[in-house]
Amino acid sequence: MTRGDADSSRARVGPVAPVLELHGVRAGYGQIEVLHGVDLSVAAGEVLALFGPNGAGKTTTLGVCSGQIRPSAGSVRLMGTMVNGARPHALARAGVCLIPEGRGIFPNLTVRENLRMATYSGVAYARVEERAFEQFPRLAERRTQLAGTLSGGEQQMLAISRGLATDPALLLLDELSMGLAPMIVAELYERVGEMAAAGLSILIVEQFAQSVLGVADRAAVMLGGRVQQVGEPESIAAALGGAYLDGH
Numbered sequence: 001m002t003r004g005d006a007d008s009s010r011a012r013v014g015p016v017a018p019v020l021e022l023h024g025v026r027a028g029y030g031q032i033e034v035l036h037g038v039d040l041s042v043a044a045g046e047v048l049a050l051f052g053p054n055g056a057g058k059t060t061t062l063g064v065c066s067g068q069i070r071p072s073a074g075s076v077r078l079m080g081t082m083v084n085g086a087r088p089h090a091l092a093r094a095g096v097c098l099i100p101e102g103r104g105i106f107p108n109l110t111v112r113e114n115l116r117m118a119t120y121s122g123v124a125y126a127r128v129e130e131r132a133f134e135q136f137p138r139l140a141e142r143r144t145q146l147a148g149t150l151s152g153g154e155q156q157m158l159a160i161s162r163g164l165a166t167d168p169a170l171l172l173l174d175e176l177s178m179g180l181a182p183m184i185v186a187e188l189y190e191r192v193g194e195m196a197a198a199g200l201s202i203l204i205v206e207q208f209a210q211s212v213l214g215v216a217d218r219a220a221v222m223l224g225g226r227v228q229q230v231g232e233p234e235s236i237a238a239a240l241g242g243a244y245l246d247g248h
């Protein structure tokens with residue numbers, strides 16, 4: 001259903017391949033198949049929100065996109081190139097950055113030390129810190145604090161800063177809003193909107209979060225291991241109705 005809208009989406013002008021394209025992807029854990037043929041695409045510069053209830057397969061989908069889970073069928077393309085079975089570090093090098101559920105920061109290291117982890121990719125530390133503190137001034141005030149003692153929102157800021165340090169082409173965000181106050185979520189999504197405006201392609205996974213609607217170009221609904229619906233964020237939100245609105 002996304003094939004026909006080449007003229008209506010600003011990000012789809014011209015012959016540029018989608019940054020990410022999943023077609024008929026099947027994947028799971030051991031003998032248990034969780035994704036039963038997932039079709040999904042993120043165009044260059046696009047923000048796609050992927051909604052769905054707990055257990056729908058959203059995190060598994062991001063696992064496939066970031067190389068942690070190998071699909072058993074279908075294709076995963078990154079900027080037009082098949083990357084089925086590519087390892088996580090190879091995909092990271094190719095520009096894929098996953099901010100996992102639970103943020104993936106090191107609680108027993110300071111803010112600074114966490115940021116320093118991003119320099120393995122060869123980027124200069126001063127540059128990493130400059131960008132992080134410019135984007136999230138609150139991190140600057142807490143640079144020597146242990147990451148585990150930051151608030152949930154600050155931990156998310158740190159995780160995003162660390163991810164962006166490697167200059168990714170595609171950002172995968174898993175339940176950014178989980179456990180955070182609505183005001184913090186709104187602030188984080190404001191920053192996400194700025195990243196998108198700067199040209200980053202973003203796939204956002206949430207059960208549902210009102211504040212995503214303002215930054216998403218399109219939204220999709222995943223249920224039972226398949227993408228059931230793709231469309232304008234507002235129409236998808238309306239279609240979801242009261243099914244699992246979180247009140248944010």
Ligand SMILES: Nc1ncnc2c1ncn2[C@@H]1O[C@H](COP(=O)(O)OP(=O)(O)O)[C@@H](O)[C@H]1O
Pocket residue numbers: 029034052053054055056057058059060061
């Ligand atoms: N490591 C795992 N081993 C076995 N089953 C898993 C694992 N992770 C997730 N699952 C199962 O896969 C299904 C989809 O999970 P997940 O992708 O995490 O959904 P979501 O992120 O939408 O909540 C669920 O039924 C879940 O129990």
Ligand SMILES: [Mg+2]
Pocket residue numbers: 058059060101174175
């Ligand atoms: Mg999940």
